[in-house]
Amino acid sequence: MPAPAADPSGAELLPFDPRARERRPHDPLEALLRAGARGALALITAVEGPSYRPVGAMMAFLPDGRRSGSLSSGCIEADLQLHAQKVMAQEAPALLRYGAGSPFFDLKLPCGGGLEILLLPCPPASLLGQVARLRAARRGFSLAIGLRDGAVAIGPDRPTGKDGHGLFHVRLGPEPRFLIFGKGPEVAVFAGLVQAALLPGLVLSHDDETLAQATAIGMPVRPIDTRGLPGDVEVDRDTAAVLFYHEHHYETAILRRLLAGSAFYIGAQGSRRARDARLEALRAAGMGEPALGRLRGPIGVVPSARDARLLAISVLAEILALHAQRPA
Template sequence: MTARIAPDLEPIAHVPRAAFLSDDAIDILRFAAKSLEDGYVAALVTLVQIHGGAARAIGAQMAVRQDGLYCGFVSGGCTEAAVATEAVIALQNGTDRNLRFGEGSPFLDIVLPCGGGITLAIHVIRDAAALLRTLAALQKRTPVRLRYHPRERTLVFEPGEGATGWQGDCFVRAYRPRQRLLVAGTPMEAGAVARVAAASGYEIMAAEWGRMLPQDQLDGDTAVALLFHDIDRELALLERALASSVFYIGALGSRRTHAKRCTVLRQRGYGEADLARIRAPIGIFDKARDANSLALSVVADVAKSRTASE
């Protein structure tokens, strides 16, 4: 799918506005690809440099189409409409460009609350193929990268993992599949955790006692929360999680219960490195006496673990 860059686009007729609010990379890429599919010219805006403090991390993105409709964030919400306006101008000219806000910026009326500055790369999307390949790979839960060549004004799909940032004169944006949480346990606790996690943007998998999941579903972007009140009921799933690359394993129970859990696992041949992967008692609260508090505690612990591993 190739979008025609029209040099005679009409001036901005509407105030730029958000199509929807999301900072999820998959949502942003999907919006950009859908815009081209619907016949709109679109741009991908990427935060490529930070000077001082910033509200978003390197690689944060927005997608902007020719009528000013956009999604995504490259700051805390204070610059996005202005960024969209500048992106539409780039679309009208059919030319990629860099944009700076905050410290050192020519836009003196736009001051970032953090006091720093950001540099943005606006790429006029000429072909949606790289976006579509990226979305297809992420749907299959495969990490990928997009390599932006400013001089060549191209966006190139690359399979595999990597870091986000400059590599020579190219900017590489790494993408990982959407985070997923496997929840298993008693209905009340598991249901509460699943609801809070879903509201926080996690994909949810539910597993019942005695049901085994395929090993390939437990990947490095998946967390496992075991919320049983009986070690025997959790054991099969716990062993399946320990044999996988999941980034988080948490199990319900007191410290005394966890000591018993570790004894059982040692008897089954597991070493100290395996046992160290298990967060128990699960959650960031020392004691969560009700299902809703437990749910907040568990999801916060998963998010904390994910942030620490990035």
């Protein structure tokens, strides 16, 4: 593992430390809320052929010319901004077509596909505030948007797409949240990756040095002991729990609670031999085979990764791929 970089504050920076780069607003709905519910929201409502972004992707245009998000590789955003200014001025939606089947023959999509994009005047501040509260509570929901009138309402959790009744639904499910257990460089590097990806996480460890490293990169931490996962740490169906332990006696108490809960991913570092010993310890503690079948190990998409950075990248890729494949 390379030596940590220096930081002007005197603290050490671990690899992938998010303080090494500027953090920019990346969420269009949050950007509109911060702008006082002024601006325009753009959404991809249909795709023909290949596309840089999926159906449901969003972008915000703010009155001062700033943008949040993207809908292409940069080939249509300037034109979208011109249309967004009209939408803001007229307070009326506009449905646009780019690429295949578009009247804008001078604007080509490099991928060769077609995009249908709905431009809306900014949703009300009350609705944006409710969206923020639902997200903070990690509730799955959707936005129901009228394709003709641009009316926006919050609806139940459902897949993104048109419903055949003039509405377009955008699913806004919770992001994956990470519970990171263990000791050593694997914990520090994995926590740094989660931070760099702007995803929520919590490091739980019995080791003061590991907790200090996580704190240095801005990751929330929680000291634990052999009693395992604290009872007030919430675990929901969008939680991923990863154990990076070399001292495996810490694992049983943690895994007993995790395997009884709803986390979509539970994995533990170690070889096949370590996995087999872990399973035997859990059986001796009273865990049944259905629960044990949820435990992953060895973990990661790269077999037998022994470098802390490669292992962290490998495990994060595995978790994000599984989360993306889950049904709504």
